[in-house]
Amino acid sequence: ATKTPKHYNITLLPGDGIGPEVVSVAKNVLSLVGSRHGIEFGFQEMPVGGAALDLVGVPLPDETLSVAKQSDAILLGAIGGYKWDKNEKHLKPETGLLQLRAGLGVFANLRPATVLPQLVDSSTLKKEVAEGVDLMVVRELTGGIYFGQPRGFSTTEKGEEIGFNTEVYATYEIDRIARVAFETARKRCGKLCSVDKANVLEASMLWRKRVTLMASDYPDVELTHMYVDNAAMQLIRDPKQFDTIVTNNIFGDILSDEASMLTGSIGMLPSACLGESGPGLFEPIHGSAPDIAGQDKANPLATVLSVAMLLRYGLQEEYAAITIESAVLDTLNNGFRTGDIFSSGKKLVGCKEIGEEVMKSVIKLF
Numbered sequence: 001a002t003k004t005p006k007h008y009n010i011t012l013l014p015g016d017g018i019g020p021e022v023v024s025v026a027k028n029v030l031s032l033v034g035s036r037h038g039i040e041f042g043f044q045e046m047p048v049g050g051a052a053l054d055l056v057g058v059p060l061p062d063e064t065l066s067v068a069k070q071s072d073a074i075l076l077g078a079i080g081g082y083k084w085d086k087n088e089k090h091l092k093p094e095t096g097l098l099q100l101r102a103g104l105g106v107f108a109n110l111r112p113a114t115v116l117p118q119l120v121d122s123s124t125l126k127k128e129v130a131e132g133v134d135l136m137v138v139r140e141l142t143g144g145i146y147f148g149q150p151r152g153f154s155t156t157e158k159g160e161e162i163g164f165n166t167e168v169y170a171t172y173e174i175d176r177i178a179r180v181a182f183e184t185a186r187k188r189c190g191k192l193c194s195v196d197k198a199n200v201l202e203a204s205m206l207w208r209k210r211v212t213l214m215a216s217d218y219p220d221v222e223l224t225h226m227y228v229d230n231a232a233m234q235l236i237r238d239p240k241q242f243d244t245i246v247t248n249n250i251f252g253d254i255l256s257d258e259a260s261m262l263t264g265s266i267g268m269l270p271s272a273c274l275g276e277s278g279p280g281l282f283e284p285i286h287g288s289a290p291d292i293a294g295q296d297k298a299n300p301l302a303t304v305l306s307v308a309m310l311l312r313y314g315l316q317e318e319y320a321a322i323t324i325e326s327a328v329l330d331t332l333n334n335g336f337r338t339g340d341i342f343s344s345g346k347k348l349v350g351c352k353e354i355g356e357e358v359m360k361s362v363i364k365l366f
């Protein structure tokens, strides 16, 4: 009997600036890796961000959202640029990204921070501290103080102006992000650190209680708790102690940026946004880099590694994910570097060429 190959539909959202260049490289790598693992990919490219504004006048066309929702996973390049900076809020490219996340119902943001041995000198940390850092921040994305009610401006009895926001978490919101975090930790080194401020905030007390309850479903994962002020300090002092970190929206906003700066290689960092069901959204953490757009200078490896996350967390295709990660490491071992990660003695190449080197490594290794 002939085995029908697995088939997945991928929505490509190249977006603006360097987005189209890096997505094109990542798409070619994904196709090749698929062919080596008996997986077939169908691609549908749709406009988003500034590209969609220029084309149809809105940053997220209805058709883009509906195609994305019906696909198995979504790969986004980057959104934004000088050209649309003065637009009103609802006509800003970035609004398209917020609408896309809301439309997909993605509530979990996964951001790894890995110091690769080949790029340890790019790190802002001392070599001894940077070496071997490999952690993942799982941030709650749709709740907490950024969305809680009541919020607004008011005045006190004395006529003094006040601004106020509210941190709110319901058990279902905590449970679903905790579930993603435990599953993520299980796929990694099996260590989960939940970060909160449970000594001061009620929402954090509930957070800690629910995360602790869920630990009984994951006897193979070692759970610890840390206050956010300590976590911010420990990330600089000894980041190697962390494997997976789970935290709320605002703490995750801050800690994921802090963690990514430890690596010093913005062109190397992928991310994932996951929901309960439905496709995940995968994208490099860097922006549209308008200063180098269209010059074949962009580092596509953050997007290539986003495709590895797409395979692992979006499609449960662990082997194909490992193939991509190994090929990226092999390419770096062979000395190829784009400008952002270049150091003396290495071979300076452009976006397309480093993509071709990754594909050669895939063919060589698998």
Ligand code: ATP
Binding pocket: 018, 079, 080, 266, 267, 285, 286, 287, 288, 289, 290, 291, 292, 297, 298, 299, 300, 302, 340
């Ligand atoms: P955002 O668009 O999210 O606000 P930003 O404008 O602050 O982000 P980026 O667009 O990521 O930042 O660019 C910051 C700097 O990093 C720029 O100088 C850009 O050229 C560089 N950069 C970003 N991504 C890459 C990449 N993939 N390859 C090479 N250089 C990059």
Ligand code: MG
Binding pocket: 080, 081, 287, 288, 289, 290
């Ligand atoms: Mg930018």
